[in-house]
Amino acid sequence: MNITEKEFGQGAVLYRLENDNGYKLDVTNLGARIVAFYVPTRNGIKNIVLGFDSAEEYLQKDTYIGATIGRVAGRIKDGNFVIEGKPYHTTQNEKGNTLHGGPNNFETKLWLAETKQNLHEANVTFTYTSLDDEQGFPGNLDVKVTYTLTNDNVWQVEYEAKSDIATLFNPTNHVYFNLTGDVTQNVGEHTLQLASEKFAVVDADTLATGEVRSVAGTPFDFRRGEKVAQVFDTDYEQNTLVGGLDHPFFLEKAEPQAVLVSPAEDIKVELLTDEPSVVIFTAQFDPLPEMHGQKLAYHGGLTLETQVSPGALEHGFGDIILPAHKTFKSQTSFKVTTH
Numbered sequence: 001m002n003i004t005e006k007e008f009g010q011g012a013v014l015y016r017l018e019n020d021n022g023y024k025l026d027v028t029n030l031g032a033r034i035v036a037f038y039v040p041t042r043n044g045i046k047n048i049v050l051g052f053d054s055a056e057e058y059l060q061k062d063t064y065i066g067a068t069i070g071r072v073a074g075r076i077k078d079g080n081f082v083i084e085g086k087p088y089h090t091t092q093n094e095k096g097n098t099l100h101g102g103p104n105n106f107e108t109k110l111w112l113a114e115t116k117q118n119l120h121e122a123n124v125t126f127t128y129t130s131l132d133d134e135q136g137f138p139g140n141l142d143v144k145v146t147y148t149l150t151n152d153n154v155w156q157v158e159y160e161a162k163s164d165i166a167t168l169f170n171p172t173n174h175v176y177f178n179l180t181g182d183v184t185q186n187v188g189e190h191t192l193q194l195a196s197e198k199f200a201v202v203d204a205d206t207l208a209t210g211e212v213r214s215v216a217g218t219p220f221d222f223r224r225g226e227k228v229a230q231v232f233d234t235d236y237e238q239n240t241l242v243g244g245l246d247h248p249f250f251l252e253k254a255e256p257q258a259v260l261v262s263p264a265e266d267i268k269v270e271l272l273t274d275e276p277s278v279v280i281f282t283a284q285f286d287p288l289p290e291m292h293g294q295k296l297a298y299h300g301g302l303t304l305e306t307q308v309s310p311g312a313l314e315h316g317f318g319d320i321i322l323p324a325h326k327t328f329k330s331q332t333s334f335k336v337t338t339h
């Protein structure tokens, strides 16, 4: 195992965790994010996630790509919620709703970082204190995110958090996979297998409507493993409404809960999480950013954002209230196999 550091601009640092098999995971303290993940295949070394080459580019082009999102991933309708009978209001930053914890949140902060390694794994722990009333959320919240790369070719993300006042907490990692290693190719020919029987229906503002729909008989049925293009190629209203996938899928008990395979079948990513759902967004960006000197393809990436489904509070999808002084813990891992 090996860890190196270099400047990433804007006061940020790029950490490279490298395992004994030549896998390299690049992460930065700007937004506690994953920047690149290089994996060796029979077709050469490929970077399997979207990312930019400097801190400046993230701040100019897209602050969510690869970042830790919080305090609440997804949308809070009208920025309104109630905890223990007390109403709160968070900053509205998208169509009157609070998206990804409000503007300039976890994803644009410079987190403190600490690295560690032993014979089997290397890790970076990022910490950040979100102050009481930041973006309207109650409580001083200490957040810790640890990224680990193991010699079994697993990238693991662990969260820990504690607040002095009851608050909302539902973080995620906004990683986008593109297993072709080529940002000009869309993800349509990737095969996705998902242990999910149901998804949350969304409206034109990508707010969960409260309807939970069976995937059976819809293009959102990935239980047996299907090409992602089966969604793009239909006029199914849930596709046309948001231009692809931008949906929470409720996860069944399974190991792994999701498998993503590259078109050339040289890379497989397996997801394991203790979170109850995964939001899959297929990067229908407008405008499409330049990335590594090339224009990112429409549908040029696919997220596997593990979390409690957005709409949790309004529709009872799960509990995202973190009681005062209670420690929040969760973890998600991505195991990569290459040929």
Ligand code: GAL
Binding pocket: 064, 074, 099, 206, 246, 279, 281, 305
């Ligand atoms: C996703 C969200 C999308 C979009 C994206 C950020 O999690 O569901 O609608 O906002 O983040 O570009």
